[in-house]
Every structure is written in structure tokens, then in C-alpha cells.
């Protein structure tokens with residue numbers, strides 16, 4: 001390995017090497033000794049294949065021109081077109097997109113989807129933009145991405161602060177350039193444009209399918225667990241609803257406005273209607289208010305992290321009281337946090353497995369679009385449960401056999417799939 005490193009100039013100082021990318025890379029390095037892959041393959045996979053940096057100009061409602069930095073990073077296209085969401089957030093950087101793209105590669109490969117990994121992002125404060133501004137921003141961003149996206153090249157999807165409407169604008173912009181409708185260019189679209197049933201709920205529902213499988217393995221009854229859910233958007237809100245429907249007691253939830261806590265169990269359907277109506281949990285009166293920090297440290301059995309990266313860290317991991325953590329967000333546990341949780345015997349269901357329901361149903365959507373043949377909700381739900389269950393069992397078995405964490409086992413499974421393909425394909429030319 002030393003020899004390979006010496007011939008790759010720029011190691012440690014490349015443009016995308018921010019703390020989050022270093023976290024993704026460090027997780028890769030931790031998994032590598034168990035993956036048994038060739039050095040040249042490992043070296044290739046340490047770097048994203050391609051990154052596009054653009055600035056997106058938009059005439060704002062005020063009449064002023066705003067220019068927004070935006071990125072799309074394709075980590076791998078070895079197994080197929082790259083796949084991954086597009087997020088609108090003030091924290092977006094090239095390095096964040098690169099880290100998230102690498103995780104998408106392992107996630108798709110672990111689920112045996114014929115995709116590589118990508119992620120895009122646009123640095124903005126979405127809550128301060130009007131629908132008209134968001135539409136212009138999305139259309140111009142899509143136009144800037146045209147050279148590298150395509151149904152067989154790179155397929156965007158929703159992520160933080162993007163949704164079905166964002167995907168509809170992306171689909172329309174791409175289709176206007178192509179001269180005909182191309183529904184398969186994005187996933188997570190409205191049903192009327194070729195979107196899939198159950199895509200909207202898939203990530204949150206998938207989180208609970210993975211939690212339920214883990215409970216089975218641990219000999220716990222899901223209906224007897226006390227759960228805390230951080231994040232109440234498309235992932236956390238749906239996950240909290242599913243947990244509630246399956247009889248678990250959800251004792252606290254949170255969003256950007258803070259948390260709501262009730263030891264007797266929250267009325268999740270009421271909270272979801274409230275959040276839908278008011279745009280957030282602010283002002284909800286059916287429970288005691290807690291801060292985000294307090295929420296993470298509440299006594300509970302299962303803590304679902306469905307907000308954003310870097311939430312359980314070296315600073316607070318020692319005070320977490322949950323017995324099991326489920327990563328609905330991407331990268332919510334830092335390296336230091338992970339090590340402390342492992343020392344304390346707290347199991348972590350890793351992001352690349354736990355939140356893979358979203359991209360799995362994205363794959364179903366793309367297949368339905370390409371075939372122009374649509375499936376029922378029940379069929380999609382059952383296929384998702386099968387595919388997540390199979391991945392869960394492979395990860396659990398590998399962790400057991402090799403005595404490694406579930407995260408390392410999930411990464412090893414994904415890395416092996418990509419490595420097998422890259423070894424056969426070789427390096428061009």
C-alpha cells in the first residue's frame with residue numbers, strides 16, 4: 001500500500017478533503033482489512049471519479065442577482081450509473097458531497113442495486129427562498145448539470161430540503177432539452193410524472209424495517225421499545241409514524257425548532273398533522289419541550305438519528321442512554337462518537353443499511369419508468385422488505401463471523417461488490 005500511496009500525488013490535500021470526507025475515508029480504511037480486495041482497487045476507490053463545481057446565478061424576488069455555489073460529485077460508476085440525492089443547505093461543500101457520494105456507492109452496492117454513488121448540493125438557505133426563486137435555482141442548477149447527468153449516467157433524487165416538486169422541475173428542465181419527456185432522469189418525482197408509489201415513505205419505512213429486523217435478532221419485541229426520533233421530516237416523521245403504528249412508544253421527537261418529550265408516549269399522528277399544518281413542531285403543546293442536546297441523551301431503548309450528519313460525537317456519545325442507534329440520516333455519528341458507542345456496547349445500525357430504503361425504491365422507480373410499467377404499493381413494500389432484509393442478514397452474519405461492527409460489515413459488503421466489478425473491468429486504458 002505504501003508504494004501506491006507514494007505515486008498518487010496530492011494525497012491528504014485534495015479539494016474535497018474536508019472533515020466529513022476524512023470521516024468517510026477513515027471508515028473505508030477501517031473496513032478495508034476485512035474486505036480482502038486488491039491494492040489497486042482500494043486506491044481507486046479512495047477518490048471520487050468526477051466532481052462538477054458550478055455557480056448558479058438567479059434573479060431573486062428583490063431584483064438582485066444571487067449566485068449560489070453548487071456541486072455534483074460522482075464517486076463511482078463501476079456498477080452502473082451513479083445515483084444519489086441533491087440537497088439544499090447552508091452547509092453544502094464539495095467535501096460534504098464527496099463524502100455523501102462515497103457512502104452512496106457502498107449503500108447501492110450493499111443493496112445490490114446496479115448503481116454507483118453520487119451526491120449533489122447547492123449552498124443556500126432554502127427556508128429564505130420563495131417558491132419562484134427555488135424553481136429558478138433548480139432549473140438553472142439542472143441546466144448546469146446537463147453535461148454529466150442522464151438516465152444511464154447519473155440520476156438525481158431528493159435529499160435534505162428537496163422534494164417531489166424539486167424533482168419535477170429537474171425532470172422538466174432535462175426533458176425540455178431532450179425534446180421529449182424523460183421521466184427516468186430523476187427519482188422521487190410526483191406520481192403523475194412517473195414517480196413510484198411508496199417512494200415518498202420509503203426511507204422512513206425502511207428505517208423501521210431495519211429496526212424491526214434488528215429487534216428480532218436481539219430477541220426484543222418492537223412493540224415494547226421506547227424510542228426517540230431526531231428529525232421530523234421525510235425520514236424521521238415517517239419513521240416515527242411507522243414506529244407508532246407498530247406499537248412502539250415514541251417518547252420524543254425533534255425538528256429544527258427543538259424537541260417534544262412525553263414519557264407516556266407522544267401522539268405521533270397529531271404531531272405529524274401539526275407539523276404539516278404549521279411547517280414545524282414550534283408551538284405544539286402536547287408535551288414538554290426539550291433541546292436537541294437533551295433529546296439525544298434521553299433514556300430510551302432505540303434512538304433513531306434522522307436529522308443530519310455529526311450529531312453523536314466524541315463530546316456527547318458518553319452520555320447517550322439508548323441501547324440501539326438507527327442511522328436514518330447519512331453520517332450522523334462521527335468517528336469518535338462511533339468508537340465511544342462501541343466501547344459502551346451500544347449497537348449502531350449504520351446509515352448505508354438503515355436509510356437504504358429510499359434509494360432502493362428509487363431503483364424500483366427507475367426500472368418502472370424504463371419499462372413504462374407500474375407496480376402496486378403492496379408489491380413495492382414487499383420487494384423493499386425483502387431487499388432490506390436480505391442486506392440486513394448479510395451484514396449481521398459478516399459482523400458476527402469477523403467480529404467487526406455492523407458499520408464495518410456493511411461497508412465491507414458494499415466494497416466487495418464494487419471491488420469484484422472493478423477487478424474484472426480493470427483500469428482504462
Ligand code: GLU
Pocket residue numbers: 083084085086155156157158159187330355356358359360362
Ligand atoms: N438522498 C437519499 C439517500 O441519501 C436517496 C438517494 C436516491 O434515491 O437516489 O440515500
